[in-house]
Amino acid sequence: MSDTVAPAPRPSRLRLLEPVTFLWIALIAALLVLVAGPLLKMLVVSFEMQETGEFTFQNYLTAYGRQRYLDALRNSLLLGLLSAAISTIIAVPMAWAVSRTDMPGKGFTWAMVLAAFIMPPYLGAIGWILLAGPNSGWINQVWRALSGAEAPLVNVYTFTGMAFVIALHSFPLVFIFVKSALDLISSEMEDAANILGGGTWTTMRRVTLPLVWPSILGGFILIFLETIALFGTPAIIGIPARINVVTTQLWQFFEDPVRVEVAAAYAIPLLLITVGLIGVQRLLLARKGFVSQTGKGGERREVKLGPWRWVLFGWCVLVAMLAVVKPLAVLLQASFAKAWGRGFSLDNLTLRNYQFLLFEHDMAPHATWNTVWFSAASATIAVVLALLVAYIVVRRLMRFGEALGFLAMAPFVIPGIVMAIGFYAAYAGPPVSLYGSALLIILAFAARFLPIAYANSQAAIRAVHPEMEEAARILGSGRLHAIRRVTAPLLKTSLLGGWLVVFIVASRELSAAIFLVGPRTRTMSVLLYDLTEQGNFEVVSAFGGILLVITMAIVGIGMKLVGRDFMLRRE
Amino acid sequence: MPRLVLSGLTKAYGRLTVVDKVDLTLEEGEFVSLLGPSGCGKTTTLRMIAGFVDPTGGTIAVDGSALSAPGAVVPPERRGMSMIFQSYAIWPNMTVEENVAFGLKLRKLPREEVKRRVAEMLGVVKLDKLAHRYPAELSGGQQQRVALARAIVVKPSVLLLDEPLSNLDANLREEMRFEIRRLHDEFRITTVYVTHDQAEAMATSDRIAVMNAGRIEQVDAPHLLYTRPRTRFVAGFVGRTNLLEARIEGGILVLDGVSLGPAGQAGLRDGPALISLRPQAMTIHDAPPAGDGLTLEATITERTYLGESWDYVVRPNGTNLKLRAAAAPLDAHEVGRKVWLVIDPRQVAVVE
Numbered sequence: 001m002s003d004t005v006a007p008a009p010r011p012s013r014l015r016l017l018e019p020v021t022f023l024w025i026a027l028i029a030a031l032l033v034l035v036a037g038p039l040l041k042m043l044v045v046s047f048e049m050q051e052t053g054e055f056t057f058q059n060y061l062t063a064y065g066r067q068r069y070l071d072a073l074r075n076s077l078l079l080g081l082l083s084a085a086i087s088t089i090i091a092v093p094m095a096w097a098v099s100r101t102d103m104p105g106k107g108f109t110w111a112m113v114l115a116a117f118i119m120p121p122y123l124g125a126i127g128w129i130l131l132a133g134p135n136s137g138w139i140n141q142v143w144r145a146l147s148g149a150e151a152p153l154v155n156v157y158t159f160t161g162m163a164f165v166i167a168l169h170s171f172p173l174v175f176i177f178v179k180s181a182l183d184l185i186s187s188e189m190e191d192a193a194n195i196l197g198g199g200t201w202t203t204m205r206r207v208t209l210p211l212v213w214p215s216i217l218g219g220f221i222l223i224f225l226e227t228i229a230l231f232g233t234p235a236i237i238g239i240p241a242r243i244n245v246v247t248t249q250l251w252q253f254f255e256d257p258v259r260v261e262v263a264a265a266y267a268i269p270l271l272l273i274t275v276g277l278i279g280v281q282r283l284l285l286a287r288k289g290f291v292s293q294t295g296k297g298g299e300r301r302e303v304k305l306g307p308w309r310w311v312l313f314g315w316c317v318l319v320a321m322l323a324v325v326k327p328l329a330v331l332l333q334a335s336f337a338k339a340w341g342r343g344f345s346l347d348n349l350t351l352r353n354y355q356f357l358l359f360e361h362d363m364a365p366h367a368t369w370n371t372v373w374f375s376a377a378s379a380t381i382a383v384v385l386a387l388l389v390a391y392i393v394v395r396r397l398m399r400f401g402e403a404l405g406f407l408a409m410a411p412f413v414i415p416g417i418v419m420a421i422g423f424y425a426a427y428a429g430p431p432v433s434l435y436g437s438a439l440l441i442i443l444a445f446a447a448r449f450l451p452i453a454y455a456n457s458q459a460a461i462r463a464v465h466p467e468m469e470e471a472a473r474i475l476g477s478g479r480l481h482a483i484r485r486v487t488a489p490l491l492k493t494s495l496l497g498g499w500l501v502v503f504i505v506a507s508r509e510l511s512a513a514i515f516l517v518g519p520r521t522r523t524m525s526v527l528l529y530d531l532t533e534q535g536n537f538e539v540v541s542a543f544g545g546i547l548l549v550i551t552m553a554i555v556g557i558g559m560k561l562v563g564r565d566f567m568l569r570r571e
Numbered sequence: 572m573p574r575l576v577l578s579g580l581t582k583a584y585g586r587l588t589v590v591d592k593v594d595l596t597l598e599e600g601e602f603v604s605l606l607g608p609s610g611c612g613k614t615t616t617l618r619m620i621a622g623f624v625d626p627t628g629g630t631i632a633v634d635g636s637a638l639s640a641p642g643a644v645v646p647p648e649r650r651g652m653s654m655i656f657q658s659y660a661i662w663p664n665m666t667v668e669e670n671v672a673f674g675l676k677l678r679k680l681p682r683e684e685v686k687r688r689v690a691e692m693l694g695v696v697k698l699d700k701l702a703h704r705y706p707a708e709l710s711g712g713q714q715q716r717v718a719l720a721r722a723i724v725v726k727p728s729v730l731l732l733d734e735p736l737s738n739l740d741a742n743l744r745e746e747m748r749f750e751i752r753r754l755h756d757e758f759r760i761t762t763v764y765v766t767h768d769q770a771e772a773m774a775t776s777d778r779i780a781v782m783n784a785g786r787i788e789q790v791d792a793p794h795l796l797y798t799r800p801r802t803r804f805v806a807g808f809v810g811r812t813n814l815l816e817a818r819i820e821g822g823i824l825v826l827d828g829v830s831l832g833p834a835g836q837a838g839l840r841d842g843p844a845l846i847s848l849r850p851q852a853m854t855i856h857d858a859p860p861a862g863d864g865l866t867l868e869a870t871i872t873e874r875t876y877l878g879e880s881w882d883y884v885v886r887p888n889g890t891n892l893k894l895r896a897a898a899a900p901l902d903a904h905e906v907g908r909k910v911w912l913v914i915d916p917r918q919v920a921v922v923e
Contacts, residue, residue: 468662473646473648474621475725477673
């Protein structure tokens with residue numbers, strides 16, 4: 001090798017300013033528009049008179065001046081507690097069984113948890129109306145036929161009924177939290193208790209569970225917060241049952257005449273509770289010595305349960321039946337039925353509902369298309385933004401990079417419905433007048449799911465050693481070239497995973513969408529809710545079926561390209 | 572003209588100075604190691620040479636032109652250097668061949684030349700059969716060779732190595748040590764090698780710069796570093812030693828009243844002095860040795876058998892000194908025995 005080669009070009013000019021500075025400014029601007037702007041505007045509006053813009057406390061007096069409004073707040077808190085409690089009772093034994101024991105059917109349980117997680121909660125609510133409606137619900141029909149009783153056995157249109165339905169679709173969060181904590185505990189922890197004379201039951205109660213207490217509590221808090229911010233189920237079940245909660249009350253403030261300023265004032269406690277509890281949750285999970293972080297190296301063995309494993313398996317099957325199989329079965333039946341109450345007979349079968357929606361309905365095809373492209377656009381915006389911010393923060397390119405990271409994570413503590421009101425207050429009217437436009441919804445979705453994309457990007461970039469890029473640079477490639485040739489190809493798969501997750505959650509999003517859609521920008525979720533109000537459950541079910549098919553196609557693509565549990569990874 | 576000159580190179584993070592006015596000059600083709608404990612600033616120095624860390628003060632010049640002065644820094648991609656990283660940083664999305672060709676392609680060489688030189692280089696590092704493999708299919712040693720090939724094939728003005736062997740097991744590390752030296756002898760690329768392993772530095776380097784707390788304590792050829800350490804830190808860090816309080820009286824070293832003969836270094840003033848006495852500078856005898864070397868009567872107080880050698884602790888009679896002395900495996904002496912200790916005065920160094 002005697003060739004001489006010119007070394008890479010020598011310094012022609014010295015570097016004074018990195019282009020990353022300009023990028024940083026652009027990102028700050030984008031995050032201010034997406035996150036800080038709506039929130040601040042909402043806060044300002046809550047102190048303004050609607051017409052004049054004068055400073056006033058009147059909105060708060062209006063928002064809390066009536067017993068009905070205060071009752072809604074109390075109902076929300078109670079509903080949150082009850083749903084979170086039911087979820088925890090459902091999920092903790094399942095998580096323990098899947099993570100630590102020799103229970104059979106773990107794959108089945110996993111699949112059912114994933115299904116319950118993917119199913120939009122309002123679809124579950126509709127399924128449960130068909131199952132447990134007081135008059136014609138399947139369960140009550142069967143009960144009457146068997147017992148001859150008059151009164152219904154179960155009634156979904158009650159407070160507990162509503163909490164139960166919500167819990168059946170939130171419990172996967174607790175499951176994921178607790179299972180991933182249990183996965184970190186080495187069997188030696190339990191062996192140490194066994195050798196001192198503790199049996200399986202004592203060990204589980206005194207050693208294993210206490211180690212994962214923070215995760216249980218963390219999951220409990222998250223479900224509480226999800227529930228008080230949930231719109232779909234309380235609207236579908238609560239409004240007919242005359243149970244008013246904060247979210248449905250906020251919705252009523254948006255009916256003519258729209259009282260944004262009162263809604264804004266009324267939404268503030270929701271925001272404060274969320275911020276406070278997320279803080280509590282972080283503190284709980286950060287307490288060292290409580291959570292066992294050390295066990296990872298240890299050996300893990302399954303606890304032998306003997307006959308009890310069938311009891312646990314029975315529990316998992318029961319949950320799967322209630323959360324997934326039964327609601328899905330009745331929805332499917334209704335979607336192919338002329339009249340769902342007539343049951344499973346051949347002459348009741350029809351494709352009419354699907355045909356009607358796909359070819360004759362004036363809104364459905366359009367709403368379907370809207371959902372797909374809004375979700376795709378917002379997922380793209382969120383992932384690109386999150387990627388750039390995460391890159392700057394993880395690689396420490398800027399001194400105040402963490403400020404960007406903070407803004408990108410901030411929507412995590414903002415309930416979707418509050419975010420929607422903020423977007424409405426800030427951008428619906430003049431000067432930008434985005435009300436009813438696709439852009440408004442896309443931006444709101446992108447902002448709402450930015451934390452998911454950010455957590456994903458951050459983990460992805462952390463996994464790529466900075467030396468990978470430095471190796472390219474020292475050989476003569478500029479930063480951008482190095483990113484394009486080396487970093488980007490390495491990030492591809494995990495970014496795709498993040499994009500798909502955002503797409504899926506955006507495609508079923510209802511609580512934010514319902515405040516922002518205009519006549520031409522209805523999404524499937526909003527249209528589904530509208531159809532529910534009309535009470536035609538066969539068509540509703542068919543539309544839900546279409547939504548599920550789209551979601552499952554995306555989940556399937558994700559599993560194939562990214563990995564089996566890309567949806568359920570804990571961030 | 573020297574190839575690489577660092578003068579007054581400094582890096583501070585706030586009030587913490589990690590590299591403190593480092594001066595170092597490398598002639599063309601020279602292989603210099605930066606040796607020191609972790610946290611001594613050696614990696615930061617290397618990354619400043621590469622351009623990944625901006626210095627707070629001082630300059631870096633290659634072939635007489637400044638690459639870095641305060642406030643004006645040439646980015647790494649325009650320095651014409653190459654680097655081997657601790658993690659190897661082999662790109663897992665490219666084959667061995669693509670990894671090695673990366674730098675040549677950036678230099679816009681004709682395609683046939685890229686191909687020919689990559690093939691040649693892979694032959695040199697004995698990877699020609701694995702050219703189309705992906706890095707995940709290679710062993711640690713093979714990945715290391717890819718990193719070497721990728722860095723050398725572009726004929727850099729300066730080659731930088733950042734603890735390149737720390738992720739390999741002991742046997743492989745020894746083999747790669749010689750491989751690195753062999754490649755250096757073949758291509759004569761000016762090289763800066765960062766390591767905390769003195770054996771690695773000794774085996775590969777023309778000169779070693781020992782760093783401590785951000786400063787270079789001594790730059791010397793490996794054998795001089797060992798026999799003539801100039802500071803207490805160097806004496807203690809490179810090999811094992813006995814550090815002893817002695818006095819210089821009229822140019823003669825005196826240890827606890829025993830004369831050790833004239834001090835080797837020039838320019839030493841009379842007064843207290845710290846000396847370094849290597850365990851290998853002493854031999855232990857059962858009987859009074861013949862000849863007129865410097866001999867002390869002493870008693871064995873402790874001993875440890877290490878396989879390759881004995882490690883004795885001896886106390887010269889009439890003193891409270893504890894000296895570590897090394898002896899060959901067959902030179903066994905019982906604890907408590909009276910022995911005669913012969914000191915080689917050429918291996919006694921006065922240190923700061």
